[in-house]
Amino acid sequence: MNELYPVFLKVAQLNTLIVGAGNVGLEKLSFLLKSSPNAKVTIVAKEISDEIKKIAGERENISLVEDAYAEKYLDNRHIVIGATDDREVNKQIQVDAKARNLLVNIADTPELCDFYLGGIVTKGNVKIAISTNGKSPTTAKRLRQFLEEVIPDDINEMVENINEYRDTLKGDFEYKVEALNKLTKELLVKN
Numbered sequence: 619m620n621e622l623y624p625v626f627l628k629v630a631q632l633n634t635l636i637v638g639a640g641n642v643g644l645e646k647l648s649f650l651l652k653s654s655p656n657a658k659v660t661i662v663a664k665e666i667s668d669e670i671k672k673i674a675g676e677r678e679n680i681s682l683v684e685d686a687y688a689e690k691y692l693d694n695r696h697i698v699i700g701a702t703d704d705r706e707v708n709k710q711i712q713v714d715a716k717a718r719n720l721l722v723n724i725a726d727t728p729e730l731c732d733f734y735l736g737g738i739v740t741k742g743n744v745k746i747a748i749s750t751n752g753k754s755p756t757t758a759k760r761l762r763q764f765l766e767e768v769i770p771d772d773i774n775e776m777v778e779n780i781n782e783y784r785d786t787l788k789g790d791f792e793y794k795v796e797a798l799n800k801l802t803k804e805l806l807v808k809n
Contacts, residue, residue, distance in 0.1 A: 640663070701725045
């Protein structure tokens with residue numbers, strides 16, 4: 619059973635630390651930026667890939683620190699991602715982050731993760747997250763591709779129109795929910 623609770627984080631308002639700046643660190647950074655281009659991220663690594671340096675050079679919200687991991691880099695962080703190629707360092711990142719009650723993800727080590735970076739479909743204001751409970755990222759990727767194809771490109775227009783309509787509704791919460799449920803049911807059946 620998948621007991622994960624989906625949540626959408628405002629990572630532009632949080633401080634994220636990625637430890638590791640090779641291919642896995644690049645993948646984690648790219649994933650964050652694809653979903654939230656203004657995510658505030660600090661990357662710590664002994665060596666930082668040219669591709670990560672290029673990305674950081676184009677964005678003020680990305681900071682680079684060329685250094686080995688040390689617990690001090692967890693100061694003032696909310697989220698920590700361990701993406702080094704050293705299992706012992708990754709384990710230490712997890713231990714240190716948990717001691718500070720920080721949310722932590724250790725790449726390719728589900729048992730050391732508080733959260734996973736699943737597949738995400740984004741069409742305007744509509745965002746869908748997909749999880750396989752850390753069991754099959756490839757399946758999540760395929761589901762993402764499928765949903766990107768079947769969700770209409772104009773869904774954002776529908777969301778904007780419903781938002782405007784919601785603002786015109788008078789009445790209590792239950793009335794508004796009932797009216798919006800009726801409207802969205804009819805719209806989605808037509809598509």
